[in-house]
Amino acid sequence: MSIATFFAMGGYAFYVWTAYGICFLVLVFNILMPIRQRLSFLQELARKQQRQQ
Amino acid sequence: MKFIPDPVGKFFHRMASPPHFYALAGQMIPWLTGIFLVLLGYGLFAGLYLAPTDYQQGDSYRIIYIHVPSAWMSLFIYIVMALAGAIGLIWRIKLAEIMAISSASVGASFTFIALVTGSLWGKPMWGTWWVWDARLTSELILLFLYLGVMGLYNAIDDKRTASKAVAILALVGVVNIPIIHYSVEWWNTLHQGPTVTKMDKPSIHISMLIPLLTMAVAFKFYYVIAVLQRARLELLHRERTSAWVKKLVMEQNK
Numbered sequence: 001m002s003i004a005t006f007f008a009m010g011g012y013a014f015y016v017w018t019a020y021g022i023c024f025l026v027l028v029f030n031i032l033m034p035i036r037q038r039l040s041f042l043q044e045l046a047r048k049q050q051r052q053q
Numbered sequence: 054m055k056f057i058p059d060p061v062g063k064f065f066h067r068m069a070s071p072p073h074f075y076a077l078a079g080q081m082i083p084w085l086t087g088i089f090l091v092l093l094g095y096g097l098f099a100g101l102y103l104a105p106t107d108y109q110q111g112d113s114y115r116i117i118y119i120h121v122p123s124a125w126m127s128l129f130i131y132i133v134m135a136l137a138g139a140i141g142l143i144w145r146i147k148l149a150e151i152m153a154i155s156s157a158s159v160g161a162s163f164t165f166i167a168l169v170t171g172s173l174w175g176k177p178m179w180g181t182w183w184v185w186d187a188r189l190t191s192e193l194i195l196l197f198l199y200l201g202v203m204g205l206y207n208a209i210d211d212k213r214t215a216s217k218a219v220a221i222l223a224l225v226g227v228v229n230i231p232i233i234h235y236s237v238e239w240w241n242t243l244h245q246g247p248t249v250t251k252m253d254k255p256s257i258h259i260s261m262l263i264p265l266l267t268m269a270v271a272f273k274f275y276y277v278i279a280v281l282q283r284a285r286l287e288l289l290h291r292e293r294t295s296a297w298v299k300k301l302v303m304e305q306n307k
Binding site: 050 | 177
């Protein structure tokens, strides 16, 4: 099987790759968002603590 | 009378202590991510490349490897969320409340993926993106239940009260779970019947079943990773005035 036929997905390329693409984006977003929010929240707490000192 | 021996009780007490949970979750996530990526890699390779083309549906059927595991996860996570909510409601365990609300966004994501990938599979096979049949409609209601849980939690400022409200909503919504599961048998749906969970013999070839089950296990690992990330954030928020969070921030400031 060549690379081109693999990506062509027997003519269903649009449906298959869009499905996998959306799935990938949602799953990555779900991991990165809480990490980003947690790190910025920790920084916010750190700033508050330094001001109090 | 004691039902639970001391060491076991101590173990659970320690596990449920917020600083211990926060640190342990942080240590476990890299390992879980490693296992997840290996399973995902094999599942995708086997599903998209090794597995044969379906004789009826051509290569469009390959959407099954994300569609079905996502749909399973959407039900599984809902049950976990309702159970965690019930535990939080009965025993007032803070960590159970956090697990319940942290599950909601992950569950909503899987429900969304199941609906969208189903739509992208339905278009070439059924000729329509959407149809109001029992399976699709009940899965859409599941998405609204998840969104309702998240919205309700955010609308109430006191998070202990919010957790109670959310747990009750989640428990009421459990009625939807068997409806989704049996919808393809109870009603005449456009959605096809079960292929894997039939008791006698699954009507799917082993070369297609293995990647499907691999992806299902991979998604389970993903859920644990995602829920732990959410839970760590939620825990910090709730415990921001506690001594252990102050100590954590102080160590970070050095």
